[in-house]
Amino acid sequence: MLNGRKSLFSGMQATGTLTLGNYLGALNNWVTLADEYECFYSVVDMHSITVRQDPATLRKRSRELLTLYIAAGLDPEKNCIYYQSHVSAHAELAWILNCFTYMGELNRMTQFKDKSAKHADNINAGLFTYPVLMASDILLFQTDVVPVGIDQMQHLELARNIAERFNNIYGEVFTMPQAYVGKVGAKIQSLQDPSKKMSKSDENENASIYLTDSPDTVIRKFKRAVTDSEACIRYSDEQPGIKNLINIYSVCTKKTPEEVVKEFEGKGYGDFKMAVGETVASILKPIQEKQADLLKNKDYIDGIIKANGEKANYFATKTLRKVQRKVGFPDRIR
């Protein structure tokens, strides 16, 4: 709880470009959460350097991600959208929590195993303790709910274990975070392999619609979307490609899948794909225009970065000081 309200925290990496799946499945549903929760969305640049990054690219992408969140509808006056590296409490709490986390626990993290296989030439200690930094992100804000995908569940579970361990020793210091189970967003699948989730890290560019794709690109990708040879638009698990397109069209137009099927009765796949492509392009266009405006408006964005960084710092430091006192660090002389 913060300010008498439940708090919500999510972190996002600026590596890779957000997809239509991120937007329709998550972001789009977060817009109204600020009415109910004290919301924090951190661009987790400290997490990003666990894998080698080009400095200029990381800096540029971090700013793009931050502005994209705002352009997609998150009001930066109501949602604290900030850079993790601007709030040093993240690193300070992470150190302390490292001392309350076991090697064995970290060894079990499947993402560490995957990432160390993928980056065998750079298995650094940061990659190993990444989940502890993530636990610090969450626990610093006395977070009640964390909207995370299934791939981050194990990390969230670890954060809960660390919090519980700490609280058992020192009393109720941390709020016990839970996965956010709200209105489930649409599940958007890959356009090239509809059995897989649409992912920002897919190697096949045609598999994902990026929020930054131009209308032409969007339409071209939908034209190439993998379907089937049934030549009939039905909402069925036997036609996963068509089903995915119906889902996308349905969320974008707020029509039910049944209404969509009816609308395209007797039409060919070509017409349907074109309609989906045009609809998606028309949703992305205003977001892209807003982002471009924001990126040009340097003073405004800098103001947001500063104000939200200070806000995040205020709440994070409050928790950090409590923790430092509990573990026996001397009080600061003021």
Ligand code: TRP
């Ligand atoms: N590890 C998350 C990811 O890669 C990002 C992240 C960092 C995060 N800190 C977080 C997510 C805290 C939720 C809460 O997607």
